[in-house]
Amino acid sequence: MTADSSTPDIIYTKVDEAPELASASLLPVIQAFAGAAGVSVGTRDISLAGRIIAAFPERLTETQRQSDDLAILGDLVKQPEANVIKLPNISASVPQLVAAIKELQAQGYDIPDYSEDPSTDADREARARYDAIKGSAVNPVLREGNSDRRAASAVKNYAQANPHRMGDWSKDSKTRVAAMSGDDFFSNEKSATLDKAATARIVLETAKGEVVLKEGVKYPAGTVVDATFMSASALDSFLASEIERTKAESGVLFSIHLKATMMKVSDPIIFGHAVKAWLAPVFKEFGVRMAALGVNPNSGLGDLLARVKGDQEIMAAIDAVMAERPPMYMVNSDKGITNLHVPSDVIIDASMPALIRAGGKGWGPDGKEADCVCVIPDNSYAPVYDAAIEFFKANGKLDPATAGTVQNIGLMAQKAEEYGSHPTTFEIPEAGTVRMILEDGTVLHEHKVEAGDIWRSASARKAPIEDWVNLAIDRQRLTGYRAIFWLDAERAHDAEIIGYVKPILEAKGVADKFEIMAPREATRASLETITKGENTIAITGNVLRDYLTDLFPILELATSAKMLSIVKLMQGGGLFETGAGGSAPKHVQQLVEENHLRWDSLGEFCALGESFRFLAEAKGNAGAKVLGDAVDAATQGILDHDRSPGRKVGQPDNRDSHYWFARYWAEALAAQSDDADMASRFKSVAQSLAESEDAIVAELAAVQGKPADLGGYYHADPEKVAKVMRPSATFNAIIASLG
Incomplete structure (x- = not known):
């Protein structure tokens, strides 16, 4: 697709769960305000249900079919005109995928079942389409650039002035991280940088002959190609040992923390x-x-x-x-939902920071908090959490009122590293040797494996790596902060990446402004830095980008949903992400039961301001800059006047925060002097919103405390959602007056 006049100035993604419910309230406000400056805001559906529907057009009626919006956006982000606001979407585990399929079938969509063991050609074809949807299907397509994530100044200032509660750490806490002693992905990793473009085939050679696992894997010159495996027998021995060890530690909860969605x-x-x-x-x-x-x-x-x-x-x-x-770490003690109930319920980048913030405590089956054994089998990133736990045991909890901040520059473009490994990850069917063989016969990597072992290959391309390093140089130059590349010279992949990093830093004369540390040491150094009230930049690979931009924000701000996340697309466009959605399912549950949505749209506000300013610069739209600057003023107003959603029914919720955001936004637009027509237009809107405060707040409060009918979880009814999320006729009428 080529961006043209039919492409809206800004694409606002349609997603899932709490972020999408919030959009039903916020997006009409955004579209009305933007339209006043001649800025169009459209949507594209990258929700789990939307992706499923798009995958089976030949089975659906004309009214049921919808375009493959993910593919359309995948083309758009490669254009310099791209301006996309991306909300958190479901990276579906198999149980989530199956649940979404069943819901759509119940709504009359003729889509096939997900077969765990496909036996017919039709089953295998359907399974292949579903496998392309599950897990991290969206992010690798849209992230055609590297990540610049940080707490917006207004958000950080508010967190310091209004510090959140932190759990107390004890020096004798029994909480610990347990990782394998060897034979994991970390210890078995091999890596090489290709000096020329190559195509690889991946084969398993057994006593019975050769099995082709994957053919035609293409890499451009300069690609860092990794291969590794985890021993199934070593994993089983480790798990059995940790279960028994946890039992012997008495009163300590057993927990396992993985990323069964992205991976x-x-x-x-x-x-x-x-x-x-x-x-x-x-x-x-x-x-x-x-x-x-x-x-x-x-x-x-x-x-x-x-x-x-x-x-x-x-x-x-x-x-x-x-x-x-x-005793086991619980997702929901009241309902008996354990750590092992659903693979997508305990996601490491959300679960571990929450546990660390709580003083190393998790909820047990008795409904009480207790210390935890945190099982993280692979040693690639387990040391980050181990170092954090040991730091807080020794030094006590972090003080959010005085803590500095950790910003992140993350390598993620073009399916970088492990998150791009899905098509080249295999559960080995029988013992043998896995080989990656280039078209000239070169064996790039090989491993002896046993049946059940998990073998995978990942890669990172030259252009994204160089872009990432240069992005880090720019961020350090702009801030002057301590800057650390989180790279372990003893790890095969990281050693190859260091081979790129050092020459670029030296060529640009900035090598003295950067440090290179293994993740364990970098974690400790970063915690020491922010404990002193100073700031640092973590320059990391893709997985650590994901993990750290939850860990540090949850410690600093109490949430990662309020982070400013800018993806500078490599072709010149902009992708503006709005934070994490790990807690979204619980928010939906509360809305359905009590008609109270505690989702905080602050991340959306931050992304919106950046998107407008990017549009102003890219297209010379002065009105877009006025809108963006006013968004920042409105966001500051939300923080200064404590207008974020409350957690409990009866308190102001997400819908109230959108009223206040609209009001502060209108007031800022009315007060500015850069665009007289816009100031005049929004003066009456601001006045109406202020004069109608009592009526609007009362209308929003009146719906709370009773069940809400959305008409579906994964594929909700738009009319029912609009009724739930836009219950104030007074507010709706004022917004409509801008049309």
Whole structure:
């Protein structure tokens, strides 16, 4: 697709769960205000349901079909005109994908089931389409640039003036990180930088012959290509040992922290190993019977229990094993939802920072907080959390009132590193040797593997790496902050990346302004820096970008949803992300039960201001700059007057914050002197919003405290959502008057 006059000036993505519900309230405000300056704001659907619908057009009616908006946006972000505001979307685990499919089928969509074990060509084709949707399907397509994430100044200032509660750390806390002693992805990694463009095939050579795992994997010159594997037997031994060790530690919760959404092949398998380890005696005795019932441990304990609940003998065996296990970290103690129930319920980048913020505590099955064993099998990033826990044990909790900040420059363009490994990750079917073979016969990498091992290859291309380093140089120059490349010279991949970093820094004469540290040391150095009230820039790869831009914001701000996230697209466009959506499911649950949405749209406000200013510069639209500057003033007003949503029913919620945002935005536009016509137009709007405050607030409050009908979870009814999220007729009429 080529961007043309039919492409809106700004694309606002349609997503899922709480962010999408909030959009139903906020987007009409944005479109009305932007229209006053001749700026068009359109939408593209990258929700899980939208992606499923787009994948099966031939099975649907004309009214049901919709365009493949993700593919359209994937082309747009390669154009210099791109201006996209991206809200958090679901990176679906298999249980989420299956639930969305069932909901759509119930709504009359003729889409196929997701087959765990496809046996026909039709099943295999449907499975292939679904596999392209699950996990991190959206971000690698849209992120055609590297990441600049930081707390907006107004947000950071507010957090320091209004520090959030932090849990107390004890020096004798039993909370710890447990990682494998070897035979993990970290220890088995091999890496090489290609001196010329190449095409690789990945094969498994066994005693029976050669099995082709993947063909035609193309790499441009300069690509860093990695390969590694995790031993299934070593993983099983490690998990069994940690379960027993946790039990011996008495009163400590067992927990496992993975990324079974973004790492949609490897981590669900690891999660399944944890489920099997937890119920090892049950699988040993009843494994065949459970398989016949459709049990797949990768889908979690919740799915397993639902499938075997009619078999009293298996249920009795499960109860007996559970009684002998240590207490488990809980997602929801009241409802009995454990760490192992659903693979997407405990996502490491959200779960570990929350635990650390809480003083190393997690919720147990008794509804009480306790210390935790945090199982993170692979050592690539486990040291980050281990170092953080040990730091706080020794030094006590961070003080948000005085803490400095950690900004992040993240390498993520063009499916960089592990998050781009899904098509080249395999659960090995039988023992043998995996080889990556280039077209000239060169064996780039090889590993001896056993059945069940998890083998994967990832890569990072030259242009994104160089762009990332230059982005870091620019950020350090603008701020003067301490700048650290989080790279471990002893890790194969990182050593290759360092081979790019050092020459660029030296060529630009800035090598003395940067440090290079392994993640463990960089974590400690960053915590020491912000504890002193100073600031630092973490310059990281893709996974650490994801992990750190939750860890530090949750410690500094109490949430990562308020982060400013700018992706400078490599072809000149802009992608403006709005924070994390890890807590979104709980917000939806509360809305459905109590008609209270506590989602905070501050991330959307921050992204919106940046998007308008980018548009002003890219297209010479002076009105867009006026809008953007006024957005910043409105955002400051939300913070200064504490207009963010409350957590409990009866308190102002997300819809109230949007009223106040619109009011402060209108007041800022009316007060500015750069555009007299706009000032005149918004003067009456600001006046109406102020005069109608009591009526609007009352109308918004009146709907709280009773169930809300959305007409669906993954594919909600737009009319029902609009009724729930826009309940103030007075507010709606004022916004409509701008049309």
